[in-house]
Amino acid sequence: MSSENRITARFVVPPELSDRRLDQAVAELMPEHSRSRLQTWIKEGALIVNGQKRKPRDKVMMDDVIELEAEPEVQVSWEAQDIELDLVYEDEHLLVINKPAGLVVHPAAGHAAGTLVNAVLNYAPEVENLPRAGIVHRLDKDTSGIMVVARSLIAHTSLVDQLQTRTMGREYDAVVVGTLTGGATVDAPIGRHPRERKKMAVVSSGKPAVTHYRLVERFAAHTHIRCKLESGRTHQIRVHMAHVKHPLVGDPLYGGRMRLPKGTTESLREVLAGFQRQALHARQLTLEHPETGEILTWEVPLPDDMEHLMEALRQHRRELESHDF
Incomplete structure (x- = not known):
């Protein structure tokens, strides 16, 4: 394989990762690679610290220079499938x-x-030569919306860097339980739930996580909000909004029992009961083009199910307001 197709990266260890194991530090710095792959690169000497080969358990210190030069991992077990994009x-x-x-x-x-x-893989077979087939960030299965996939090694390196430096802008629409009076910021660390391994939670030992949200539309007992992330933790918006007692409508993991507002009509009850996913949609993405440096922004509209949900909530609000007169 030619040298220009090799995976290369260079990081200076930040203060918050000082005194951490090498394998733990690089897992933080390069989340797009699996931990097992990173450990293999460390053991092979493809990933070095200050020009020297290290063991996965060796500690790193602030300002240490971590460098990687490795062959891409071809995912031969993943099949291309003709699925519409x-x-x-x-x-x-x-x-x-x-x-x-x-x-x-x-x-x-x-x-x-x-x-x-x-x-x-079916649409752009060249991504098989990229780490994780060009996937640099994810959306949960039942979250809809916009995401970017790297199609070249130049793009992969650039997008990972933009995610690490938090220069990639991501904005989400969500519908939450309860009426909010305005926007706020949730700054609370997220880690694995201490008892339920499929869930994440706000825990003191978790990774830093910051979510900003602002009010878009208030209903009788729900609120449409818009969220911006400073970090990209697993289930971040879902965990943070549940933490402040405003879980996402329909969230099967963090929503708890469905709460019906006072005066709920049968039609609204059916809509709420039938909404079987978290009401979360990635609406906007902003990034720097990896080749031209141009700042690009894309938006995608709300999917039909969320539009239907909000129209039902508007109708319920109108009915309650008409009863006040």
Whole structure:
């Protein structure tokens, strides 16, 4: 394989990762690679610290220089499948996709096929030479909306850097339980739930996580909000909004029992009961083009199910307001 197709990266250890194990530090710095792959690169000497080969358990210190030069991991077990993609934008470096709710992003146990990666491999076979087939960030299976996939190594390196430096802008629409009076910021660390391993939670030992939200529309007992992330933790918006007692409508993990507002009509009850996913949609993505440096922004509209949900909530609000007179 030619040298220009090799995976290269260089990081200076930040203060918050000082005194951490090397394998733990690089997992933080390069989340797009699996931990097992990173450990293999460390053991092979493809990943070095201050020019020297280290062991995965060796500690790193602030300002240590970590460098990686390795062969791409070809995922031969992932099959290309002819699955339709809703493409928002494409060029030789990027695929910007509007992902529907219900589509798993990455092959995993129980989802070896029928994923976004299988679809991308069919549409752009060259991504098989990129880490995780060009996937640099994810959306939960039942979260809809916009995401970007790297189509070249230049793009992959650039997008990972933009995610690490938080210069990639992501904005989400959500419908939450309860009426909010305004926007706020949730700054609370997120880690694995201490008892329920499928869930994340706000825990003191978790990774830093910051979510900003602002009010878009208030209903009788629900609120449409818009969220911006400073970090990209697993289930971040879902965990943070549940933490402040305003879980997302329909959230099967963090929503708890469905709460029906006072004066709920039968039609609204049916809509709420029938909304079987978290009411979360990635609406906007802003990034720097990896080749031209141009700042690009894309938006995708709300999917039909969320539009239907909000129209039912508006109708309920109108009915309650009419009864006040």
